[in-house]
Amino acid sequence: MLRNLLSLLMVVLGYCCCAARAGATAPKLNLPPETGAILDSIYSGQTDLAIQEARELQEKEPELPLGYLLEDEALWWKIWCTAAEFKYGMTMPRRQGKQAGDQHYLEVAAKAYALAEASLAQQESAEMYLYAGMADALSARLYSLRGENRATARVGVRARGNFEKALQLDPSLADADVGLGLYNYYVDTLSTLARVLRIFMGIPGGSKEEGVQQLQRAIREGQLTPAVARFYLALNLHNYDRQYQEALMVLEPLVTQYPENPLFQLARGDLYAKLGRKQQAASAYEEAARVAGKLPDAECRTKVQALVRDSLEALRKGS
Numbered sequence: 186m187l188r189n190l191l192s193l194l195m196v197v198l199g200y201c202c203c204a205a206r207a208g209a210t211a212p213k214l215n216l217p218p219e220t221g222a223i224l225d226s227i228y229s230g231q232t233d234l235a236i237q238e239a240r241e242l243q244e245k246e247p248e249l250p251l252g253y254l255l256e257d258e259a260l261w262w263k264i265w266c267t268a269a270e271f272k273y274g275m276t277m278p279r280r281q282g283k284q285a286g287d288q289h290y291l292e293v294a295a296k297a298y299a300l301a302e303a304s305l306a307q308q309e310s311a312e313m314y315l316y317a318g319m320a321d322a323l324s325a326r327l328y329s330l331r332g333e334n335r336a337t338a339r340v341g342v343r344a345r346g347n348f349e350k351a352l353q354l355d356p357s358l359a360d361a362d363v364g365l366g367l368y369n370y371y372v373d374t375l376s377t378l379a380r381v382l383r384i385f386m387g388i389p390g391g392s393k394e395e396g397v398q399q400l401q402r403a404i405r406e407g408q409l410t411p412a413v414a415r416f417y418l419a420l421n422l423h424n425y426d427r428q429y430q431e432a433l434m435v436l437e438p439l440v441t442q443y444p445e446n447p448l449f450q451l452a453r454g455d456l457y458a459k460l461g462r463k464q465q466a467a468s469a470y471e472e473a474a475r476v477a478g479k480l481p482d483a484e485c486r487t488k489v490q491a492l493v494r495d496s497l498e499a500l501r502k503g504s
Contacts, residue, residue, distance in 0.1 A: 213358050214312050214408050217242060220251065227259045228412055230446040230480055235259035248304070250316040253297035257323045260290050266448060266485035268330060271495040274459060275424060276451045281330050294323040311355035318347035322364060359406035363414050366399025415439050419452065429459040447473040447480070447489045451496065458500055470496045 219242055226235035236259045243252035264286075268278035298320035304313045321344035328336040344364060351361040403414035415435055422432035433456040440449045454469030470493050477489035 213355060214315075214360070216408060217246060217249070217251070219245075220255070220409075223255050223259075224409075224412075225443075227255070227262060228443045228446060230262075230443075230448070230476070230482075230485075232259040232263050232485075233481055248300060250297040250300040250304075250313070250320065253293050253300070254316060254319050254323065257290060257293045257297070260286070260293070261323065261326065262448070263482060263485060264290070264327070264330070266482070267488050269448070269488065269492060271492050271499065274499065275455050276448070276492050276496065277420070278330060280332060283331055287327060287331070290327060291324055294320045297323075309354065311351040311358050311361070314347045314351035314354065315358060315361050318344045318351065318361065318364060320344075321347065357406075359403050360408055360410045362399040363403045363407065363410040366396045366403065366414070412439055412442070416449070416452075419456075423452075423456060423459070427459075429456050432456055433460070445476045445479065447477040450476060451489070451492060454496060458496075458503070463500055463503075466500055467497060470500070 219238065223235050223238045223242065226232070226238060236256050239252050239256035239259060242249075242255065246252060264281075264284075265278050268281040269276050270279060272279070298317055301313045301317035301320060304310070305317070321340040325337050325341040325344060328334075328340065348361045348364045351358055352365070397418070400414045400418045404411045404418070407414060416439055419432040419436035419439075422428040422435065433453070436449070436453055436456065440446075440453050443449055450469050450473035454466045454473065457463075457466035457469055474490055474493040477486050477493070480486040480489070
């Protein structure tokens with residue numbers, strides 16, 4: 186139970202980094218013009234291209250944390266793909282030991298955090314608090330995936346504080362709502378025993394309703410996080426609330442925007458299967474296999490094919 190509670194910090198805070206085409210109605214972040222193209226590469230499944238583009242941004246603007254955050258976001262989705270498993274009717278990563286590329290991932294996150302801290306030492310800004318929170322969130326998600334709960338708690342709590350500071354300086358900064366929205370959602374789903382442990386650990390309470398509202402605000406108004414907010418709201422509605430139709434409605438625009446991402450196609454197939462729409466589920470799984478065949482990342486391509494086989498086999502057994 187304690188492990189689950191500490192791992193909550195990754196779930197709550199770790200999925201709030203960059204995720205959608207930049208350009209909200211009333212932009213609050215001073216984003217480089219390349220940002221949208223890099224994000225499109227990430228969420229279209231072209232993670233190697235996104236890493237290259239992010240490194241080019243780092244060279245162009247070496248004092249800006251965003252280039253490093255974007256590189257790590259692309260690296261995270263490579264990790265997500267290779268660590269994912271089909272279990273309980275859902276594809277998602279649950280636990281993975283240390284990997285060869287982990288140290289680089291953590292160093293990139295640390296670089297982003299250091300740049301944000303250096304900027305904050307000169308002048309406080311909501312943007313830099315947001316970037317500092319995102320950097321720690323990137324580290325927290327990997328520590329949790331590896332089961333390193335103390336490290337997850339340490340950087341996760343610091344991330345939450347930075348998101349709160351960002352919103353204190355600029356309450357309209359919807360991107361900072363994603364981490365806090367997921368926190369509020371998950372804390373309200375804890376069991377009675379976990380709630381007691383949360384109190385002893387000094388972790389604040391939360392409201393699922395408020396969390397959903399914050400995620401919806403990020404979907405509507407965020408510059409960097411609408412896609413992440415949409416994906417994990419759909420995932421949570423599936424996994425925790427079993428509201429499969431609502432989850433599908435939340436997910437569909439993301440699949441439409443990024444049809445070449447096999448992970449989104451798998452998520453749609455899982456929801457169709459839970460709704461008993463087996464033909465549509467099979468079509469979604471088969472589409473995941475088709476688009477995975479175009480991925481330049483051979484390891485992810487192979488893993489998706491295995492996930493599709495597992496998903497289709499479970500669908501057949503359930504018929």
